[in-house]
Every structure is written in structure tokens, then in C-alpha cells.
Amino acid sequence: MDPDVELACHELLLRLSGRLPDNLVWRFRDWLGEGAASTLARVLPKTLLKHRVDLDQAEYRLMVAGLIPHGADWHQVSSTLGVDAPSESGYTFTASTPNWVNSVDSAAAVIDATLRRRPEVGEVRDAWRQERGSGPEGAKRILLVTAVSGLPRLTGELQRVLRVLGDEAPCVEVLPTRFELPAYHSEALANSRFVCAGAAGAGQQLVPA
């Protein structure tokens, strides 16, 4: 797959975090990570329309660049371009691990063991997301990772790890080093905690020390 096309798909899926249901987002990212972009191209535009998720112009350009080459339907793609200002995220984030999480955080330990000093990986952080107005009992881990290559595949790999560890719809955000962070990710990073660091981009910290 053309790296630019793949990266466009990946960035589009990043921007859909918190806007599509988690169970769809992780699945679509898995498909991309496994190279099933043509399947994604046929399904994603229609899914956005069904869930009434409009794209802004930048996202629309990503969709055109990433999915049209793989056979996405022009009519559907065109219909996804919205004109209204993006609505505010319905989530808040916190770095504090909820009380209900076992004091032994197996997921963080496994992520550390997997990604520490890994060549293409930069910094790894996590945050806990909860819906506005709801309590911490529904908090969900958001894993934030910077990487310099193989982002879709790394996403799929980490998703599989977290699923086996019990998170059936994992939220794994593997961010390119040059990426204009959406509000969702900015807020998550601002309320995140350090997990581990790979070997890539030692000076590129997601959150200034």
C-alpha cells in the first residue's frame, strides 16, 4: 500500500476517535493495520453517514486521499463533508487510574514490556476517558503512543494485546510525529501519565517535562 495513502487512512481514523463508537473505530483500525484498506474504503464512508458523523475539510481530504484509491464510493464520500463547526467532545480525561482498576495494572506492564526501547516507538502515555457528567466507573483507558513508522500495524498489534487483556474495544492512538492534534488527543495528552518510551525520537516528548 502506498505509504501516503495508508497514512491518510490512519490519520482519518485517528480523527474519528470519540466520534464513532469505540467498537467500530478499533475494528476499522484493525482492518487498516492488516492491509484491508479496500474493505475499509467500502464500509467507512457509509458508516460515517449512518452515524451522522460529518467530516471537516481536512478530514474530507484525508478520506479522498486515503479511500478513493481503494474504491470508496464517490457519492458516499462526498456526502460526508459537513459544513457545521465541529461539536465539542463529550469526554473528559484524567491521568488518575480509576479505583476499580486492579492495583496491578497488567495492561500498562505488558505495554511497557512490549514497547520499551522499541526502535519505531517514541513516548507512550495513557489517560482515562470518561463521559462528561458520568462517574469514573465507566472510565476507559486511552493509550497514546508516538511512532515514526508502521503506525497502522503498531495500532493493530497494541489493540490485540489490550483485547486479550480484557479491553474488548481498545482505544489505541498511535500518533505520527508531525500531526496536528485534534482536541480529543490534546485533552487526553494534557491529562495523561507516562508509561514508557521507545527508542525513537528521544527528544520528542508528547508532553513537555
Add this chain to the structure above:
Amino acid sequence: MVDVHGSTGFSGDHDGFGVPLRLYNVLLGLAGRLDDSALSEARELVARSHLDDAAELTVGSLIAGRIPVRPSEQRELAQLLEMTRSEPALADQLTVVDDIAAAEHRFSRENEPDAGIGEALDRVLRVLPDLRSVHAVWRNTPAGSVPGPLPQRVVLVDIGPEAHPPAVAFRVADALRKAGIAAVVEVTGAGSERTSYHEGALSSGVPVWLAGPDTARADSVRAEPARSEPARTHVGPASVPAPPEPEPEPEPVRSAPPAPEPAPASSSSWTAEPPRSTSRSRGEGRRSRHSGRGQDADVPESSGGQLPAGGDQAEQGGQVVAFPQPSAEAEEDNRSAQTTEMSREEVAQLRAAIAQDKDKGMALASADLSADDLAQIPDLNLDDPQLADRDRKLLRELHAELAQRERAEAERLRSNGTGSNG
């Protein structure tokens, strides 16, 4: 592109099968091969009539996971994609293999795979029509390319022809989810046959609930008005023992008002443990064998006919299943499953339930025992088609054990001279 107009090779070629059921049956065939999340989500989409989404989720997951499918499955999926106005060309990307080796899965009934399920499904079992049985088992092996956590609880539901498999699968899964029980639900029955995966799971599964012979229709149960008097004993398929009452009927049960909701009073069934509080009385008729786990034997304090009436044994409802468990240790609480560790009172319950045919004489007449001490053990009827082979085996074992206990009891009493007056 895959020929979407040819025969799929599936038996019956789906004459009369609607697209939802065809889609559901494809998913059924993929159980153990596709990840459980995809199966559950696709089934919910089918039940909610989002057929295109279900077909695309299924095909997309198969493609991305490079999960092999048979040529007949590929054709069927291509047809379904077309019939749901999706893109049938997606099926061209499937990994097609003529001969797919059966996935080896390991199942286990250890560690209570049925814990909480009876309670969680209490209402579902009373509302949905034509449910036949519910079993639960742990699957210790991963499924699909993106498996979830292990072990995976599998809940197997057998249904009759009046039940709609996708609807049952969704409702059962939804009830379990709301109760905080993670499980994948496999519904099989008429028109949706089991695969070797389901057979393997069922052979290791723990029976949670079995319908009585006359409970094929839940609507017939619902149609009966709630009664203030204790409901009647229910028996399960064939001669599944359903002890009617362990003690003289507690008065509160008789005097309590009818259930406020259109609960199937006639479905009130037996549970070997004493009935629980009012809030649980809705579940009369179809009790989990774990419905009272961890609780003390409360004195019944509500209506709903939780305790069956003594000699009246009209069969209406499904019932709790009380089968011996291989991991019976540390099960000294008031569970109903311990036939090998039963108290005298529990044995009396089982005897009374089995002794439903009043026309048969007592086999142990020489021992002048009271009715509470002995009950006849009727012949087993193992021809009921609702019974799985495993259920029959367990029934035989249970029956044999009861008979042995009767003989031992009679022998003991004879030797003590306590019951002999002639």
C-alpha cells in the same frame, strides 16, 4: 467476481429462509473461527435489521484476519452482500480454502461457567418463545484473528421452531451484558443447526436451564393468569427431576397476592434451595441453579408460587437443572447442583419430584416409611428429543444414585427396625 446467482451448496438452498436467518446461519458456522466480538456485534446488527452492516462487518473481519472460508461460504456471503445492497465484490477478497480443518477448541465446565446466568436470564427465559435449554461453558482457546480475553464464556441456547435465532441471540446476549456477564451466545435449533464447535461446547457445558415438556411456548405460559396460590411443580424434559417441595408449604406463599406483572405463575418451578425474596419471585418457573448462590436459605416471604404445591404436579414450566458437577468440592452452600452431597431434605425433594406418577406403587413397601422418607422412582423417559446425550447420561446417573439411596435407606431402616411393623 464470485458468482452470486449459483447454488450456494448449503442444504436446502435456503428456500424460505429470510436474509436475516441466512446471515445468522453464516455467523453460526463461523463460531470459533471469527472473534467473538465480531460474532456478537454482527448478530445484534442482524437482530436489529441492519443487515448490510452485519454482512460487511462479517466479511471485513474475515478479510482482515485472513480467516479461511469454504467456497460455499464465500458464495453465500457474496449473495448476502448483494441482497443487503452491499458490495458483493468484497467477497472476492476472502481467503477461500476447499478443506478447512476444524478448529480445535478446548472447553471446560470448571469454575462455574453458569454463575449468575440463570438470574441474568430470568426475564428473557420467561418472555421469549420456544426456548428449550441453556447451557454454559468456558472456552479456553482463542477464536479469530483478534481474540478477546480468555477464558471466554460461551452460552448455548437451544430453541424450538417458534423462536427466531437472531432475536434470541441478541436478547440473551443483551441480558447477560446488562448483568455484567461477558459471554458469547450461540443459539441453535430448528433451521440453525449446530456445528462441531457447538457440539464440543455442549458436551462440556453445564446445563443452566431446561424447558419442561409443555413449555415449548412461552406465550402459553404467559397467557395464564397469575395465581395467588402456589404454582405447580414443573418438570423438565423427560424425567429430569424437579422436586416439588422440601417442606410443608410455607403459609406466606399461599396468602401472598398475585405477582403484579403478567408473570407466568404457572411457570413457577422448583429450586432445590429455598425460595428467595420477593424481588426474585418474578423468576418463578425458570430458575438458575445458582439463583441463590451465596445466600442463606431465606424463609419464603412472597408470592409467585416459588414453592410448588405438594401432590399436584401438572407440568407447565421450565426448571432449574440440578446436575452433579465434577468440581463439587467447596460447594457446601445452598446450591441445587449437588446431588452427590445432598442433604436429607434435598434428597426428599428430589424424590418427591421424581415421584410424579401417583399410579405407580412404592417399590419399597416393606419398609413402612413415611411419604417424606421415601418416594418411588419412576422409570426414566430418556426419549425426549429435547434431551442432549449428555443430559440423558446425567439423568441416568442421577436416577441410579437416587435408587441406590432408596435402597440404602430402606436397608438401614429395616436393620434398625424403625420402620417395620410387620
